[in-house]
Amino acid sequence: MTAIQETRREWLAGVVQRRGSVVVLALVVVISSVAFDSFATVDNARNIAMQASFLSIVALGMTFVILSGGIDLSVGSVYALGGVLAALGVQSGSVVGLLLPLVVCGGIGLLNGVLVAYGRLAPFIVTLATLLGARGLLLAITNEGATTRVMPRDAVLTKIGQGTVLGIGYPVFIAVVLFVIGVIVLQRTKFGHSVLAIGGSGEAAKLMGLPVARRTVWLYTGSGLLAGLAGALAAAYYASGVTIVGVGLELDAIAAVVIGGTLLTGGAGTVGGTAAGVLLLCVIQNVINQIGTLSSYYQSVVSGAFLAIVVAIQAYLSRAHLGRG
Amino acid sequence: MTSDQKTPELRPPGWKAPNMSRDEQDPPTKRRNARLLQDYGVYGALLLLVVYNLIFTENFASLTNINTQLVQVTPTLIAALGMALVIGTEGVDLSVGSVMALAAALLPLYLGYGLVPGLLIALLGGALCGLFSGTLVAVAGIQPIVATLALLVGGRGLALVFADGQLKDIHNKTLLEMGSGKVLGIPIVVLIALVLTLVVGFLVRQTTFGRQLVAVGGNRSASALAGLPVRRVLMVTYVISGMLAAIAGIVATARLTASDPSSIGQLAELAAITAVVVGGTPLSGGRVRVLGTVAGALLMQLISATLIKNNLPTSAALLVQAAIIIVAVFLPRLRQGGAA
Numbered sequence: 001m002t003a004i005q006e007t008r009r010e011w012l013a014g015v016v017q018r019r020g021s022v023v024v025l026a027l028v029v030v031i032s033s034v035a036f037d038s039f040a041t042v043d044n045a046r047n048i049a050m051q052a053s054f055l056s057i058v059a060l061g062m063t064f065v066i067l068s069g070g071i072d073l074s075v076g077s078v079y080a081l082g083g084v085l086a087a088l089g090v091q092s093g094s095v096v097g098l099l100l101p102l103v104v105c106g107g108i109g110l111l112n113g114v115l116v117a118y119g120r121l122a123p124f125i126v127t128l129a130t131l132l133g134a135r136g137l138l139l140a141i142t143n144e145g146a147t148t149r150v151m152p153r154d155a156v157l158t159k160i161g162q163g164t165v166l167g168i169g170y171p172v173f174i175a176v177v178l179f180v181i182g183v184i185v186l187q188r189t190k191f192g193h194s195v196l197a198i199g200g201s202g203e204a205a206k207l208m209g210l211p212v213a214r215r216t217v218w219l220y221t222g223s224g225l226l227a228g229l230a231g232a233l234a235a236a237y238y239a240s241g242v243t244i245v246g247v248g249l250e251l252d253a254i255a256a257v258v259i260g261g262t263l264l265t266g267g268a269g270t271v272g273g274t275a276a277g278v279l280l281l282c283v284i285q286n287v288i289n290q291i292g293t294l295s296s297y298y299q300s301v302v303s304g305a306f307l308a309i310v311v312a313i314q315a316y317l318s319r320a321h322l323g324r325g
Numbered sequence: 326m327t328s329d330q331k332t333p334e335l336r337p338p339g340w341k342a343p344n345m346s347r348d349e350q351d352p353p354t355k356r357r358n359a360r361l362l363q364d365y366g367v368y369g370a371l372l373l374l375v376v377y378n379l380i381f382t383e384n385f386a387s388l389t390n391i392n393t394q395l396v397q398v399t400p401t402l403i404a405a406l407g408m409a410l411v412i413g414t415e416g417v418d419l420s421v422g423s424v425m426a427l428a429a430a431l432l433p434l435y436l437g438y439g440l441v442p443g444l445l446i447a448l449l450g451g452a453l454c455g456l457f458s459g460t461l462v463a464v465a466g467i468q469p470i471v472a473t474l475a476l477l478v479g480g481r482g483l484a485l486v487f488a489d490g491q492l493k494d495i496h497n498k499t500l501l502e503m504g505s506g507k508v509l510g511i512p513i514v515v516l517i518a519l520v521l522t523l524v525v526g527f528l529v530r531q532t533t534f535g536r537q538l539v540a541v542g543g544n545r546s547a548s549a550l551a552g553l554p555v556r557r558v559l560m561v562t563y564v565i566s567g568m569l570a571a572i573a574g575i576v577a578t579a580r581l582t583a584s585d586p587s588s589i590g591q592l593a594e595l596a597a598i599t600a601v602v603v604g605g606t607p608l609s610g611g612r613v614r615v616l617g618t619v620a621g622a623l624l625m626q627l628i629s630a631t632l633i634k635n636n637l638p639t640s641a642a643l644l645v646q647a648a649i650i651i652v653a654v655f656l657p658r659l660r661q662g663g664a665a
Binding site: 071132133136137140144247264265303304305316 | 486595598640641
């Protein structure tokens with residue numbers, strides 16, 4: 001193989017890695033629009049955006065954690081806990097309703113970060129423990145899951161969850177703003193660059209003098225905060241702190257991040273890709289609902305198959321990438 | 326470590342290290358203690374808990390209660406045996422819960438042709454799942470977490486598709502007898518778990534495959550350079566894990582007297598990983614502790630049982646489990662000379 005071919009292949013590999021999810025998303029949307037009359041409607045687009053907003057906020061935090069080479073399994077439980085705490089706190093005012101989930105969920109993230117960074121424990125197992133712990137905390141404050149607190153209709157927090165501008169819900173705007181901030185942080189700030197450096201090689205980053213441990217603590221705290229915020233917004237949208245939500249949400253978030261082209265080994269990936277990954281998962285779910293004759297169980301089959309194909313392609317591409325050396 | 330062990334010989338008797346932290350003064354003893362704690366801590370904790378229950382819990386020592394506890398832990402234990410092997414290769418198998426559900430869904434489809442075809446198809450399903458993850462890990466070079474995550478997401482969906490989302494009652498007498506029957510007072514499912522434990526223990530300690538597995542987990546590239554069939558070892562490991570998960574699914578179905586793919590195996594992967602980690606198998610691979618895994622599974626079961634008997638709620642059980650996992654993974658850190 002000549003040098004030029006090799007370079008072109010490498011270039012292609014990079015493009016597919018970074019933009020693949022967007023291309024596939026566009027394809028799926030175009031095909032679905034042609035195939036189903038009810039797909040390309042304003043109402044349906046609103047639905048998809050609303051569904052995607054909560055998952056995308058969780059996936060945003062997960063993106064940064066995975067970029068640094070870690071993983072956060074606790075987000076599903078933390079998301080549920082955030083919702084329950086918001087419903088609990090809002091009884092004493094909307095400010096408490098928003099701060100309570102953020103403080104507690106941020107605290108759980110902080111605990112994850114400290115154990116990973118200073119305890120030097122495997123992120124997988126630390127966050128598995130907090131997955132159980134956060135769920136336990138949730139059950140403890142809801143009378144073992146028997147109490148579902150309803151949020152008052154007229155509370156400001158409830159209105160943030162349910163209000164709309166031009167028919168689009170506030171949570172969608174919040175998610176978009178957070179993603180814009182996420183893109184800027186990753187691409188334009190020292191923090192973002194150091195996250196990529198840590199994910200590329202934690203050892204090298206440390207030798208270069210980067211405050212690896214401190215950054216890691218921030219990353220997990222951020223992931224906890226975002227999961228708690230997403231849970232609080234979802235609770236506001238549904239006007240109640242449902243105790244059984246969020247089981248397996250961490251897996252959806254990880255799947256979205258990986259489908260979005262972020263390497264699970266860390267060090268490479270984009271925030272925009274994650275947005276495309278989340279939308280792709282939500283569109284697939286929507287399309288399967290549209291088909292109607294297919295049972296909704298196919299949704300997870302398709303998502304799983306999708307994930308397997310994407311990671312297989314990724315593995316192939318990253319080998320093509322390294323092939324030069 | 327070596328230098329630490331040698332230095333005392335050079336020192337005059339009664340010599341004391343000036344101005345050193347306790348940690349540095351006597352590292353061999355401290356590390357030996359940490360090692361003992363990591364290797365035998367789970368047995369000690371189990372023993373303590375059993376003694377506590379013998380003294381304070383009524384009817385704990387009754388045969389009925391012991392059988393109940395053992396039967397309850399069986400599916401987790403069987404899945405955890407496969408998980409221990411996978412973790413030994415420095416991997417992890419998140420799909421075991423979904424594979425359990427898939428096996429449970431496949432079982433009644435062919436039960437009409439008799440028990441053996443039903444069991445075989447369920448086992449085959451588990452083996453194929455293992456082959457799928459194994460191929461992604463060994464051939465495509467995908468990290469175990471993602472490879473098995475794909476199957477975790479897709480597997481349960483597939484199970485629900487096969488079962489049409491419905492719970493199916495099991496009417497096969499032999500299968501029901503397997504779920505609730507006893508031989509010499511011991512439940513049959515417990516005997517199955519016992520046999521599987523012995524088989525896996527034998528596999529790890531006495532066979533070439535077992536040695537290769539540990540070698541691959543300890544250092545994959547060195548194993549490849551040494552000419553070990555790394556890919557084959559990984560594939561076989563995931564296939565074994567898939568088949569054990571299928572057996573766990575069959576056992577759970579037999580006990581439940583119904584195939585319920587939406588509930589069977591929910592979060593079983595987490596329970597299995599917990600049992601393995603608490604049992605002292607390091608996540609970094611290169612070591613498989615089969616008996617430790619059994620003790621880990623029993624310990625977690627006994628903890629929830631004890632908390633429930635003392636009227637402590639599920640929330641408390643979850644928090645205690647979380648704390649125990651953290652402690653279990655912290656112990657190897659002590660052994661490496663203290664956390665940073």
